[in-house]
Structures are given as C-alpha cells and as structure tokens.
Amino acid sequence: MTVEKFDAIVVGAGMSGNAAAYTMASRGLKVLQLERGEYPGSKNVQGAILYANMLETIIPDFRDDAPLERHLVEQRFWVMDDTSHTGMHYRSDDFNEPAPNRYTIIRAQFDKWFSRKVRAAGAIVLCETTATELALDADGKVIGVHTDREGGIIHAEVVVLAEGVNGLLGTRAGFRKVPKPEAVALAVKEMHFLPEEVIAERFGLSGDQGCVIEAAGTISRGMAGLGFLYTNKESISLGIGCLVSDFAATMERPYALLEAFKGHPSIRPLLAGSEIKEYAAHLIPEGGFKAIPQLFGNGWVVVGDAAQLNNAVHREGSNLAMTSGRIAGEAIAMVKSRGRPMTSENLSLYKAMLDKSFVVKDLRKYKDMPALIHTNSRNFFMTYPQLLSQAAQNFVRVDGTPKIEKERATTAAFVKARSRWGLVSDAVRLALAWR
Amino acid sequence: MTTSLVRIEDKLYQNRYLVDTGRPHIKVRQHQSPSSNLLALTLVCPANCYEVNEDGEVEITADGCMECGTCRVLCEESGDIDWSYPRGGFGVLFKFG
Ligand SMILES: Cc1cc2nc3c(=O)[nH]c(=O)nc-3n(C[C@H](O)[C@H](O)[C@H](O)COP(=O)(O)OP(=O)(O)OC[C@H]3O[C@@H](n4cnc5c(N)ncnc54)[C@H](O)[C@@H]3O)c2cc1C
Ligand code: SF4
Numbered sequence: 001m002t003v004e005k006f007d008a009i010v011v012g013a014g015m016s017g018n019a020a021a022y023t024m025a026s027r028g029l030k031v032l033q034l035e036r037g038e039y040p041g042s043k044n045v046q047g048a049i050l051y052a053n054m055l056e057t058i059i060p061d062f063r064d065d066a067p068l069e070r071h072l073v074e075q076r077f078w079v080m081d082d083t084s085h086t087g088m089h090y091r092s093d094d095f096n097e098p099a100p101n102r103y104t105i106i107r108a109q110f111d112k113w114f115s116r117k118v119r120a121a122g123a124i125v126l127c128e129t130t131a132t133e134l135a136l137d138a139d140g141k142v143i144g145v146h147t148d149r150e151g152g153i154i155h156a157e158v159v160v161l162a163e164g165v166n167g168l169l170g171t172r173a174g175f176r177k178v179p180k181p182e183a184v185a186l187a188v189k190e191m192h193f194l195p196e197e198v199i200a201e202r203f204g205l206s207g208d209q210g211c212v213i214e215a216a217g218t219i220s221r222g223m224a225g226l227g228f229l230y231t232n233k234e235s236i237s238l239g240i241g242c243l244v245s246d247f248a249a250t251m252e253r254p255y256a257l258l259e260a261f262k263g264h265p266s267i268r269p270l271l272a273g274s275e276i277k278e279y280a281a282h283l284i285p286e287g288g289f290k291a292i293p294q295l296f297g298n299g300w301v302v303v304g305d306a307a308q309l310n311n312a313v314h315r316e317g318s319n320l321a322m323t324s325g326r327i328a329g330e331a332i333a334m335v336k337s338r339g340r341p342m343t344s345e346n347l348s349l350y351k352a353m354l355d356k357s358f359v360v361k362d363l364r365k366y367k368d369m370p371a372l373i374h375t376n377s378r379n380f381f382m383t384y385p386q387l388l389s390q391a392a393q394n395f396v397r398v399d400g401t402p403k404i405e406k407e408r409a410t411t412a413a414f415v416k417a418r419s420r421w422g423l424v425s426d427a428v429r430l431a432l433a434w435r
Numbered sequence: 436m437t438t439s440l441v442r443i444e445d446k447l448y449q450n451r452y453l454v455d456t457g458r459p460h461i462k463v464r465q466h467q468s469p470s471s472n473l474l475a476l477t478l479v480c481p482a483n484c485y486e487v488n489e490d491g492e493v494e495i496t497a498d499g500c501m502e503c504g505t506c507r508v509l510c511e512e513s514g515d516i517d518w519s520y521p522r523g524g525f526g527v528l529f530k531f532g
Binding site: 036037038041042043044045046048106107108109111127128129130147148149165166168178179180181184186188190191235244247248251252253254255259276277278279280281282283 | 442443446447449450453471472475478479481482501502503504505507508509511512519520521522523524526527528529530531532
C-alpha cells in the first residue's frame, strides 16, 4: 500500500464520497476510499428521504437492488402549538408511477449497498480507517493523507474531501473553517418499530406507499427548528433539529425536545405501541449559499455536507451531496484524461460545473433565508404557530359567537402579537428571501 | 432532572458502541470556571457526556458520544476542548442511522 500511488483518494463513504468514488472508478481511475466506520453507513444519520433522480443519474438501475423502504405518495406540513396542529396534506396518485420520485431509506443499509457498487466499479474501500491529516508538499499541494493505521502517507494526485458536516481534514489544513453554531442544526432521531400493517393502517397506505410529515412550531420552543416523521416499511423515523446556537442560548436538552414531540397529542397516537431500537444525533449544515467555503485547491476538492451543500429550506442534502460528488468525480476524470496535473487551476473545472447545476442555483435562490430564520426564530416558531392555531380554532369552533366578531378577534390577535408593521415586515422579508 | 438522566441512559443503551478504552477522543481543557458554552454542553450534548464535577469544572465521559460534533462547534475554537474522531472502527455504530 505504501508504495502505491492512487489517482484519487476519497475521504468518507457517505452519499457524496460514494458518488465521487463510483464516478471516478467507473471511468477507470485508480481510487482509494477511506471510511472510519466499521462499515459504510455505521456513522451516518439521515431522515431519510432519497431523491431518485440524482441517484438515477449515477446508477440508472438502482431500483433493481437498492434497499428502498417506501415510495412517497403523501406529504404533510404541520404547524404545531402545544395541543394542536394546523396542516396541509398533499397526496397524489400520480406518485404511484413506474419510476417513483422519492423514497424513504435507512442510511446504514443504503450506504452499504452504495459501497458495494463502488467496489464493483473497481475502487478499493478501506473501512475502520480514520484519515487524520492531509499530507502537503513544500508548495502546499495536497499529495495524500495520513491515517491512524500503521504506515506513512498514502499518496494520490487528488484528495476528495467527502468527510461530512464535521470534516476535520479540511479544517485542520486551513482550507475551510469549522461551521459556526448558527450555521448548523443539531438533530436527534429515534427509530420506532411497528408492524407493517399497523403503519399502513395508521397512515392510509397500501403496498410500499409512504407518507412523511414535516412539522414546525412550538415544538422547537422558540428555536429555529423542524420536526419530522417518515414512514419506513416496518419502522418510523422520528426526529427534531434546531440550530446549535439556539440550543446554546436556550440550554434546552435535545432529547427532552424529542420526548415532548413524541408526546404531542398529534404525534403520540401515530407511534403508539412502537419499540424504539436506536437513538441518534447528527448535525445538518444550514448556512446555505453564504456558508459555502472554497471548493477546490491544489490537489483537493470538497463535496457534500463538508462544503455546506445542503438546502435546509427544502430539507434536501443527500441529493446535493451525491450530485456534487458525481460532478467532482467527472471533473477529476476530465482533468486526468487530458493528461493535466491536479492543480487548483485545473480543478476549478469542478466549481464551474457545480455552479451550472441545481446544487448551487438552489442554494443561491435562498441565500437570505438562513439569516432571516436565525434572527426571527421566536416569531416564526413560537408566535405565528400559536396565532395560526387560535385562528383555526376560532374558525372551526361553533359557539354562537357571530362570525364577524370571530374574524375581528383573529385579526386583533395577530396585530397584538406582532404589530401591523411587524406582520408586514415579516411577510415582506420572508417573500424576499423565498424569491 | 434525574428522570431525564435515567431516560438518556436508557436511550443510549439501545445503541451499539465499540469503546476505545483509555483513549477518549474528546478532552476538556483544565479550567477554573467553565465558559458559558462549556457549561451549556452539560445540557445540550445529546448524549449527556458533559457534567459539572464537585470542583465546579466541566468534565467529559465520552463513552456514549454519538460523534455529532455539537461540542466541537461550540467549544473547539475557544480552546475549551480538543475534539477528534475515535480511531477507525471505534465509537458509535449505528444499525439504522
Ligand atoms: C436528521 C437528519 C435528517 C436528514 N434528512 C434528509 C433527507 O430526508 N433527505 C436528504 O436528502 N438529506 C437529509 N439529510 C442530509 C443528509 O444526510 C446529508 O446531506 C448527507 O448525508 C451528506 O452526505 P455527505 O457524503 O456529504 O456526508 P455524510 O453522509 O455525513 O458522510 C461522511 C462520511 O465520511 C466519513 N468520515 C468523516 N471523516 C472521516 C475521516 N477523517 N476519515 C474517514 N472517514 C471519515 C464518515 O464516517 C461518513 O461516512 C438529513 C440529515 C440529518 C442529520
Ligand atoms: S460530539 Fe455530540 S454526543 Fe459527542 S460529546 Fe460532543 S455533543 Fe456530545
């Protein structure tokens, strides 16, 4: 191993690393992939919704053998206060298509499958190996990595940093900073097991149809955060995440938040009788476009969560990770096939290609959203959900109060809580950030 | 307080870990009085790894750590803690993730 030199080393066997390693190996490059977990996926946590198109671009026939749980036919958005939820449900038979658009998955299983494809494409995958540092030459060009295994530097022409949100290598080398507490959310998650028929019945599903719920409101206790409930075949993934800066300011306990979410009268019946088999925690990059670091340099590129390529507004991450990994792999293969060295100048091709993809376009669209949510979390996650619930209850409850009085009461409640100016300015700022 | 402590241990009990005995991957720097972020970790760490000891110092027992990085984001830059991943293969092993 020590004398061998690879075309590329990929650090990490998550979504982005697997996409990069697969892309390069299937183009004939000599690829070494390092993963610190016992097996790929053993360190990874996700909701998890898989977006089919982005995987299809890499592995067109993935549906034949990928471990998929359910394809999604229904999406619910809930705004919650302590005793109620106001919701929007979207369900369509159109999603029962031959090649469905979104699936739920279980990351530990999915990553193992993806890794098998990477090996079959010809890459060497080394698990239980933590890369500890990048190796640089006298000119500051990355020439390989140090690991916690015996032996010296493992050499490669280029290193793909696919190390996830918490990547140590890139930050230790000074290529990017550790994420700021206001640019990452901490999510805690549990796996609740229930018989398949019970899940089908509770959510009105048949076969491998699935349903997901995204929830916001007082469940995050005024912090910027989101709860989720995703149906798998025989389990439900349940979790909640809030910005780390908000956790530090409020000193809320993450698992107390999860317990309260589970106990909410709208959630509790959906989980009744379930057996919990795992409790997990992970960070999610939430800084958006403005938090994207330098993406390439002499002998290296960075992909996926390590590059903050995560769309918090749409809860998309794995597809951005896969796409950035694929694009990085394609760019490296092109540089290689032209017989060029892996310099910063040549690797800038990766950024040029990424800028043209949906990854950067989507993040640019929402570039002002993270700051808005961060500075207004109390209004968006506490005040409005409570007002919405009052308004809905006013509307629904029949108690002999004339309708006109009810309407006035609703309007007055909004104005009292936020002032007319506050409401207008929140609406305008939200619209601008969304635009 | 005690009930939530009991509960977190029950939760972590369901997880699989391979503890690298004698080689903790996170260390807290010696301090007289903890910084506010360090103190926050005694509540915010999702695995409850941080505790205040009798001398008023914050201590870590990293055995139940889920390697989320929250403490790194809050306390690495200030030098309050040293943060690394466990050696390859050690630490938490998610079955589902
Ligand atoms: C609770 C939660 C819910 C989510 N839900 C969704 C969802 O529904 N849909 C969606 O699209 N996205 C979702 N995401 C986001 C998604 O999980 C990430 O965007 C995606 O996993 C990023 O892929 P990645 O390859 O960049 O990083 P990761 O998947 O985190 O992979 C990084 C890999 O690198 C390895 N590694 C790190 N450092 C080293 C090292 N030094 N040496 C060796 N190996 C190393 C790790 O062990 C890991 O395997 C969610 C995230 C969370 C936390
Ligand atoms: S990494 Fe996460 S789980 Fe581990 S000690 Fe830090 S905050 Fe706790």
